[in-house]
Amino acid sequence: MTSPAHSRQTLTAEEAADRVGRTPAYFRVLMSKLNHGGRDLRAPAQPGERARRYDADKIDAWVAEGMPVPTKPNTIPTPKPDARKISATATRTGNMWTVNIEEINQGTQTESIRNAHRIAHALAVKKTGLAPDEVTIDLTVELPTETAHQWEKAKTKEMEAKATAALAAKLSRQVVQDLQAQGCTFHDIGEMLGISHQRAQQLASSAVGKES
Template sequence: MTIPSTSRVLSATASRRGRWWQIDIPELNTGGQSPSIREIPEIAAEIAGEYLAVEPCTLEVRTAIELPGAAAGIWAEANQREARGRAEIIEAARLRRDTLRSLAEQGLSQADIARLLRLTPQRVSQLMNDTDPAAACPESPAG
């Protein structure tokens, strides 16, 4: 038994229309519907296969799924705010390190700096030895 290789790559979009996802394949000027996101790739391949009179497994349909309603704008705004927040956290970490180094340059011990700033001596040491401001702000899992 031979397994057919992918012979054609198509692009499709899927957008929410009422309770269904509308699948459009512009290159073929055709489309269809899916009841769920999970089924969109399979249904898109079936639609294209039927239109082209080939087995769906011989096609690769790359589907872009659009966020419904205002979700795309809200999601983009959330990402922008998160990026600004991360930048602020990185700047705050730099200012903290600068403060600690300034106090140390004035002759204060790490123990005294810790007492003044209500930090543990371990945290003071950690901040004074930290050279990577991005380490204060790890990447978001949602990206």
């Protein structure tokens, strides 16, 4: 598939206003509200560019949604049980997120990951001609290779730490059980192990029914 960064059409503010049937002045007001609402329809900034251009795909997707100007973040309607499931990927490219929907040969970019799912849904609705609740997006966020590696390493260490903590707790419970079996009181156990008698009692209680 052709890279969205190289294939998408960009528009001046005047061209974008004409595309959606609004005056340039009113269009700028709408775009200001969208920007404050966390949705930017402009194309990525280019070196030396005095005014940001608009991404035609984003404009068309916004039109397909009915040109909403939210006072709070938009929500995607709950899909019907038989809604068409379409896969999409969001990949970090520089300071942008590239959203690709290979099934319908569609792609675009957004500055925020929170917009990726909504934009993918809007583009899928526009491309398929289905109703918003007849399409559901399965979005996969692809981490950079090194980031993904570090994340997996962190999760592995976290699992190892939990396993170690579980083993330590089991051994502690066993010690308390053994001392109890020898007739020691919780106060005695606390003194022997350097813990409070309340902690000794807690360990004894947590041991009930937990040993295999």
